[in-house]
Amino acid sequence: MLDGRTTLTQFIIEEQRRATGATGDFSGLLYDISTACKIISNAVSKGALAGMLGVHGEAGGSTNIQGETQKKLDVISNDVMIQSNIWSGHLAGMASEEMDDFIPIPPQYPHGKYLLVFDPLDGSSNIDANISVGTIFSILMCPNAGANATLEDFLQPGTEQVCAGFALYGPSTMLVLTTGNGVNAFTLDRDIGEFVLTHPNMTIPAETSEFAINASNERFWEPPIRRYVEECLAGKTGPRGRDFNMRWIASMVAEAYRILTRGGVFLYPLDEKTRSKGGRLRLLYEANPIGFIIEQAGGVAITGRGRVMDVMPGELHQRVPVIFGSKSEIERIAAYHQDYIDGKEPTTDSSPLFSTRSLFRTQ
Numbered sequence: 164m165l166d167g168r169t170t171l172t173q174f175i176i177e178e179q180r181r182a183t184g185a186t187g188d189f190s191g192l193l194y195d196i197s198t199a200c201k202i203i204s205n206a207v208s209k210g211a212l213a214g215m216l217g218v219h220g221e222a223g224g225s226t227n228i229q230g231e232t233q234k235k236l237d238v239i240s241n242d243v244m245i246q247s248n249i250w251s252g253h254l255a256g257m258a259s260e261e262m263d264d265f266i267p268i269p270p271q272y273p274h275g276k277y278l279l280v281f282d283p284l285d286g287s288s289n290i291d292a293n294i295s296v297g298t299i300f301s302i303l304m305c306p307n308a309g310a311n312a313t314l315e316d317f318l319q320p321g322t323e324q325v326c327a328g329f330a331l332y333g334p335s336t337m338l339v340l341t342t343g344n345g346v347n348a349f350t351l352d353r354d355i356g357e358f359v360l361t362h363p364n365m366t367i368p369a370e371t372s373e374f375a376i377n378a379s380n381e382r383f384w385e386p387p388i389r390r391y392v393e394e395c396l397a398g399k400t401g402p403r404g405r406d407f408n409m410r411w412i413a414s415m416v417a418e419a420y421r422i423l424t425r426g427g428v429f430l431y432p433l434d435e436k437t438r439s440k441g442g443r444l445r446l447l448y449e450a451n452p453i454g455f456i457i458e459q460a461g462g463v464a465i466t467g468r469g470r471v472m473d474v475m476p477g478e479l480h481q482r483v484p485v486i487f488g489s490k491s492e493i494e495r496i497a498a499y500h501q502d503y504i505d506g507k508e509p510t511t512d513s514s515p516l517f518s519t520r521s522l523f524r525t526q
Contacts, residue, residue, distance in 0.1 A: 201245035240283035256312025276308030286414025297416030319473030321451030368426035
């Protein structure tokens with residue numbers, strides 16, 4: 164404890180003491196992850212001063228398995244996460260958004276009982292614009308502890324997560340964490356080099372008047388999403404009877420943190436643009452860890468057809484639609500999807516869905 168404040172180190176030790184039969188392996192893994200996040204935070208904060216901006220590689224840059232152009236910081240962050248965790252003996256394997264295949268633990272290092280999956284730098288398309296980015300991670304138990312991990316070991320639903328978290332590299336660096344017992348957020352105190360508990364037991368307000376969606380994809384949306392967004396945009400004169408604000412940062416960790424602190428809804432739904440891929444966001448290292456955190460804070464995370472964490476992954480880089488946030492609004496969106504599936508069309512009195520106007524044209 165530091166001046167009455169709880170450090171991440173103390174928090175982890177106290178949690179370990181409460182766990183029957185704890186060996187310290189899990190605590191050690193969290194230390195290694197937090198250290199990696201501090202290193203990445205330092206690299207992000209230096210930006211152009213250290214030549215960290217721009218694309219990786221020559222000419223047009225390299226691409227990852229997702230077909231996305233890699234930024235220099237994507238590659239640096241990925242290397243930091245790997246090198247901080249590969250040697251410790253806590254892991255049986257790792258998987259990253261930036262790597263085609265999972266990452267085995269070399270034979271010269273001991274093999275542990277956990278699996279680590281991560282997005283080393285979420286929102287990196289924004290990095291050159293100095294917008295908040297972050298690292299997302301999820302921890303699973305390896306079915307064959309101490310052995311070499313296999314691809315099948317990683318293909319577990321989100322309900323099997325033992326821990327999830329994300330670091331947010333913004334005006335301050337924060338680490339948001341859940342082990343299935345609520346959500347706590349820690350702020351990096353650079354003077355002492357330690358994360359300090361600043362936001363204990365975070366809870367998402369059930370009601371909200373704020374939503375986040377990429378409105379440029381309007382023409383691809385399914386009817387339930389169009390219905391929901393148009394009702395929000397109708398404001399006080401529409402069926403919801405109140406005004407809504409729309410946000411879009413294009414950085415999932417920033418969107419998630421905003422929702423954790425003041426409520427809201429984030430939508431990256433299934434649409435005609437992403438249908439062939441199954442969705443836009445990756446299940447294992449984006450949707451599941453964020454979904455776990457959101458649920459632990461009292462929110463809801465769905466695909467539109469069901470709970471995010473109930474989806475059984477079929478491949479390492481599987482994509483899914485993701486809608487999460489304040490409970491009452493997500494339940495409404497889920498009901499709209501069910502109406503659509505059941506063929507129940509809303510009337511024009513209750514929704515402007517079937518009118519001729521678009522989102523940004525008046526009648």
